Amino acid sequence: MAVELDVFVGNTTIMDEEVYQLWLDGYTVNDAVRVRMEGGVLEECEATADVLHSDTMDQYRTFQMCERLLHSPAKLANQLLFQIPPHRQAMLIERYYAFDDAFVREVLGKKLSKGTKKDLDDISSKTGVTLKSCRRQFDNFKRVFKVVEELKGPLVENIRQHFILSDKLARDYAAIVFFANNRFETGKRKLLYLTFQDFAFCAGQLINNWTVGAVDNMVEDMDVDLDKEFLQELKELKILITDKDLLDQHKSLVCTALRGKTKAYLEMEANFKVRKVLCSVSLIHAHHTSSLTLWKRHQNVWDRYMGVVKSCIFKMYHD
Template identity: 75%
Template sequence: MSVELDVFVGNTTIMDEEVYQFWLDGYTVSDAVKVRMEGGVLEECEASAEVLQSDTMDQYRTFQMCERLLHTPAKLANQLLFQIPPHRQAMLIERYYAFDSAFVREVLGKKLSKGTKKDLDDVSLKTGITLKSCRRQFDNFKRVFKVVEELKGPLVENIQTHFLLSDKLARDYAAIVFFANNRFETGKRKLQYLSFQDFAFCAGQLISNWTVGAVDNMVEDMDVDLDKEFLQDLKDLKILITDKDLLDQHKRGLINIAAKLTNTKDVRDLFIDLVEKFIEPCRSDRWTAADMKLFLIHYTNSAHILDTFKHQVTWDRYMGVIKSCILKMYHD
C-alpha cells in the first residue's frame, strides 16, 4: 500500500500575503486555489495544479497554527516554532486585526456578547463577508475590549502596547471599544448615511474631551467612561433657555441635548438627537457646510459675551466636541 506524503523543510517560514488574505477572508482551500489559478500563478511559477493545492493547504495549516499566537501578539516575537522576520510579524498582526468597514458598521455600538455573535449569520448575508471572517473580526473586537477596558492610561496607547497595532488601527479599535462600552445608538435608519470613520472621528473627540481621562490621565477606565461630573454640570447650561434675557440669543436644540445627558438613554441617543434636532433642520434649509461652520463658530462664541452666564468652561468643553462632530456628520 503506497502513501503519498508532501514534506517541506526550511528555515524561514514561507508566507504568501495573498494566501494569508484568502485565509483571513474565510476562503476554503479549494476557493483559494481557484482564485490563484485564475490569477496566473501556475504560469508564473511553472508549477502544477497539484503543487499549488499542496502549497495552499500547507500555508493554511501554518496560519492556523499561528492563530493562537496572534490572539496575544507579543508572544509572536518570542516563540521559537516559526522563524518569522519582524516585518512579517507586523504584517501578520496588522492584517489579522484589520476589519471590514461594512462589518464594523453593523456591530458598532452593540454589546460584544454571545447574543450579538449569534446574529453574525445575518450580518454575513447582509454584507457579503464570509461568516468565518465575521467571527474573526467580532472576536478581535471582543478580545481587545476585554484586555483594555479596565487598564489605566490612554486607551490608544494601551491597545498599541498589548496588540502591537499601527496608530491608525489602534485609534479605530479605541473607537470600537468606546462605542461598545457606552452603547451609542448607530443603527437607526437616519444614521445609516454615517460611515464608521465618521463615528470614529466623533469617538476621538469624545475620548479626548468628555471622558474622565480628559481631566485625569491615570484613572481606571479613563478613556472608556464619560465624565459623569461633567455630564451633571451640563444641566447648568439650561439657564441659556430659561433666562428670558438669554433666550433670544440661543436656539434650544443643542442646549436641550446637553441638559439631558445625565440620562443613560439620552447619552446613547446622542447622535440620533444631533441628526434629528439639528442636522436635518439645517439640511432642510439648504445650509452648506460653510454655513454650518460659520454658524457654529458664532453660536459658540455668543455665550462669551453674556455677562450673566457663569459656565463658560463647561460650555466650551461641550460645544468644542459638538461643533466638531456636527461638522463631520454634516454630509449626504
C-alpha cells in the first residue's frame, strides 16, 4: 500500500506574507490556493498545483500553531519551537491585531460580550468580512480589553508594551477599549457618516483631557473612566443655560466680538441659542472667557471642556 508523505525540514520558519494575509482574512486552503494561482504564482515559481496546495496547507498549519503565541505576543520572542527573525515576528503580531475599519465601526461602543459575538454572522454579511476574520478581530478586542482594564499607567503605553503593537495601532485599540468601557452610542443614523478614525481621534481627545489620567498618571483605569470630579465641576456651568441675564450678556459679548469680522454675524445674532454658541464659541474664545465672571472662576474647567469639544466638532464636521 503506497503512502504519500509531505516532509519539510529547515531552520528558519518560512512564512509567505501573502498566504498569512489570506489566512487572517479567513480564506480556506482551497480558496487561498485559487487566489494564489490567479496571482500567477505557478508561473513565477514553476510549480504544479499539487505543490502549491501542499505549500499553502503547510503554511496554514504553521500559522495555526503560532496563533496561541500571538494571543500573548511577548511569548513569541521567547519560544524555541519556531525560528522567526524579530522583524518577521513584528509583522506577524501587527497583522494579527490589525482590523477592518468596516468591522470595528459596527461593534464600536458595544459591550464586548457573548451577546455581541452572536451578532457577528450579521456583521459579516453586512461588511463583507469573513466570519472567521470577524471572530478573530472581536476576540482580539476582548483580549486587549481584559488585559489592560485594571492596569495602572497610560492606556496606550500599556497596550503597546503588552501586545507589542505600533504606536498607531495601540492608539486605535485604546479608542476601542475606551468606547467599549463607556458605551458611547455610535450607531445612530446621523452618525453613520463618521469613520472609525473620526471616533478614534475623539477618543484620544477625551482620554488625554477628560479622564482621571489627565490629572493623575498612576491610578487604575486612569485612561478608561471619565474624571468624576471634573464632571461634577461641569454641572456648575449649567448656569449658562438657566440665567437669562447671563445669556443676554453672553449674546452681547459674542455678537460684539463677531460684528464686522465674519459673514456669520447676522445669522449668529438672529439664531443665538446656547447649543449653537457652544459649537461656535471657540471662534471667539479669548473675547468672552476674559469677560464673564463665571469663566474667571472656572477658567480651567471651561478650558478643559471646551478644548475637547472644539477639536471633536472640527473633526466630526468634515467635508
